[in-house]
Amino acid sequence: MAAPRERPGVEVRVRAAAVLDAVLHGGRSLKAELAQALPTLPDPRDRALLEAICFAALRNRHRFDAALGAWMPRPLPRRDAPLRALLHVGFAQLDALALPAHAAVAATVEAARASGRTHQAGLVNALLRRAQREGLPAADADAAWPDWLRAQVRADWPQDADAIFAASAVPGPTWLRVNRARTGVAEYAQRLHEAGIDAHAVDGLPDALRVDDPVSPLAMPGFAEGDASVQDAAAQRVADALSPPRGGRVLDACAAPGGKSAHLLERDPTLQLTALDVDARRLRRVCDTFDRLGVGADARLLAADATDTASWWDGTPFDAILLDAPCSATGIVRRQPDVLLHRRATDLAALVALQARLLDALWPLLAPGGRLLYATCSVLQAENAAQAAAFLERHADAEVAPLGDDFGRASGPGRQRLPGDEGMDGFFYLVVRKRDAA
Structure with missing residues (x-):
């Protein structure tokens, strides 16, 4: 029998929880942590899932913490910070990413065991099952912003602050910059289309293509060879x-x-x-x-x-x-x-x-x-x-x-x-x- 961390999907959850723990509790940069974690996963689908989980968890951490505050009799102690991160991994799969609940819950519970938290696997299962049944609480888009920064944005942009908070809470499109020294924009858009990636040019942006569906740069034709870059x-x-x-x-x-x-x-x-x-x-x-x-x-x-x-x-x-x-x-x-x-x-x-x-x-x-x-x-x-x-x-x-x-x-x-x-x-x-x- 394979070791638990070798079962499909478990390693992704283990690594996602480690990244989130470093960012949420260790003051580390998400970009830096992902740069270390992603190359350790050979399957590009696993890398994409790891990245999606981490982004979804960070965008919704205030909602996830609100659920934990409502559902647990007492706050998690500091020593259980890695457990909090793993629960955020589970909530992100069920909520923002809407992954199949059975697989998401099973893999996350197994990740608790694989991380040396066998004694807490039952708690993870119970909390994720409750999230599956009841859903996660709603929250205003500005709830994730520190009080001082929220107040500053509202002072600077009183008519636009709510739109700023709302736009900041959701993923943006992927913008590509075509290297026109190597290929034309229309030509590259066609190559993307043939690879199953829908992209379109935008008036006034001579080098740009907009991709609205999430896609890894490594899946883009000629990306490694320098035909395009990701740049907003x-x-x-x-x-x-x-x-x-x-x-x-x-x-x-x-x-x-x-x-x-x-x-x-x-x-x-x-x-x-x-x-x-x-x-x-x-x-x-x-x-x-x-x-x-x-x-x-x-x-x-x-x-x-x-x-x-x-x-x-x-x-x-x-x-x-x-x-x-x-x-x-x-x-x-x-x-x-x-x-x-x-x-x-x-x-x-x-x-x-x-x-x-x-x-x-x-x-x-x-x-x-x-x-x-x-x-x-x-x-x-x-x-x-x-x-x-x-x-x-x-x-x-x-x-x-x-x-x-x-x-x-x-x-x-x-x-x-x-x-x-x-x-x-x-x-x-x-x-x-x-x-x-x-």
């Missing part, structure tokens, strides 16, 4: 907003994981690109991205602090600078639901200060007539419209280069897209041009 349409807009001159000297100041730099190079391989990131490990991801897509052979990749320009800048001004700044990531909660677990109220002031330091440090590196794009994946005004206005007050030689409605609604001197707008992530854009010397 809001992030693809960065290349349009920056619009560097052909063959120009370009800086991507916070480049990892490299998707935006790669997009610029796909459009213009003659760019003289410098890609910078403060984290050498993350910079290796930029190398991997460039290698897969066949771009950036002549790019300059530097592990350095962008604010310490004396340590890395060669003194030659840049024609265009992209600052995709560190931010609260409140515009991409639907893709990174653990943001709501890890973000603290004290983080915001520190992020706003860092963004200002980056802007002020990089501005002198821009040539007269050049363009700087400040972008975030945030919806908070302090990081976006207010940050942009403060920068313009500090720099008299900076003038706004207006962007059109394709970049979202006007917000201060920039443009703001909110989560779910036209299926895209939340994103802020400000383009400033350096006035020519008199």
Whole structure:
């Protein structure tokens, strides 16, 4: 007889519970934990299920905790944090993913035994059976947001806050960026169709295809060979907003994981690109991205602090600078639901200060007539419209280069897209041009 952890589906639940335990109770990043867990599962269907369970559990953790609070006579002690994670795995299967109840319950109970919790397998079975009978409690879409952050979003967007919370609570579509240096958008859409993947182009997004049904990138034809990348349409807009001159000297100041730099190079391989990131490990991801897509052979990749320009800048001004700044990531909660677990109220002031330091440090590196794009994946005004206005007050030689409605609604001197707008992530854009010397 096979060992319990070798039975179909059990290992997936065991690993999903371990990922959730690390994220929920250990302060770990979901992306980092999945990067370690997914390669250990050889079957792509298991990898897809693991990912789906973890995302569903994190998006609905407040509802699942409410059920545990109502159904258990006393809260689970800290030592039973792994059990809480496993129960969230079970609830996610029955609730958000609507998997066949018998298989989901049986595999999750077996996962309790496989995890050394045989004495709690009966409790797991009883709670999952109750969830199957009664369903999980409903909750408002903003219930997962920390009180301080919920209040900030409502203060910044009083008319749109409920829509922001609702869009952030559900999965977004998959957006692909076709590498037009290798293949055409229509041609690649046809290849996807032949592989059973429905994708469609969107007016005004020349490199994009939208896929509404969940699909693994590894199932996409030519993905490993660099024919396409997964990149939200809001992030693809960065290349349009920056619009560097052909063959120009370009800086991507916070480049990892490299998707935006790669997009610029796909459009213009003659760019003289410098890609910078403060984290050498993350910079290796930029190398991997460039290698897969066949771009950036002549790019300059530097592990350095962008604010310490004396340590890395060669003194030659840049024609265009992209600052995709560190931010609260409140515009991409639907893709990174653990943001709501890890973000603290004290983080915001520190992020706003860092963004200002980056802007002020990089501005002198821009040539007269050049363009700087400040972008975030945030919806908070302090990081976006207010940050942009403060920068313009500090720099008299900076003038706004207006962007059109394709970049979202006007917000201060920039443009703001909110989560779910036209299926895209939340994103802020400000383009400033350096006035020519008199």
